[in-house]
Amino acid sequence: MSDDNYYLQLGWAATAMMKSDLYCRYPVACLDLWIRPAIQLGQIRFFFDRAGGLRGYVTWAFLSAEGEHRLLNDPEVILHLSEWNEGNRLWLLDFVVLGEKPRRRIRETMHLFACVDKAKSLRRDADGRVRKVTVWKHRHFPAP
Known part of the structure; x- marks a missing residue:
């Protein structure tokens, strides 16, 4: 990946976060810890509307049991x-949707992983403890 492409994606992620x-x-500092690896590994997808406006992004990892x-x-x-x-357990690490309902973007994300039957995501409390784990399955999200 070229430096220009890396910084373009980093800018999109920073804009969505702001x-x-x-x-x-x-x-x-979260950009370096959570976005940089996703960009380097190609494990980030940006969402745009029909006019080319940024609508968010998703990052993911395939984790081992550990x-x-x-x-x-x-x-x-x-x-x-x-x-x-490192593993085969798909986790959606960051999911940011701006100015629209997330359902369409969830479907779009799940279609990225057609060969995976489920993905997980989590929400944390302010102190960092896990508040909720969600399991996303293809059957819940028909083709857009």
């Missing part, structure tokens, strides 16, 4: 670059 009511509270355990049990977990593709 426009998100939730993600705008995160420190800029990586999944750390994600669920360590409120300060930071994945090492190698952990992003």
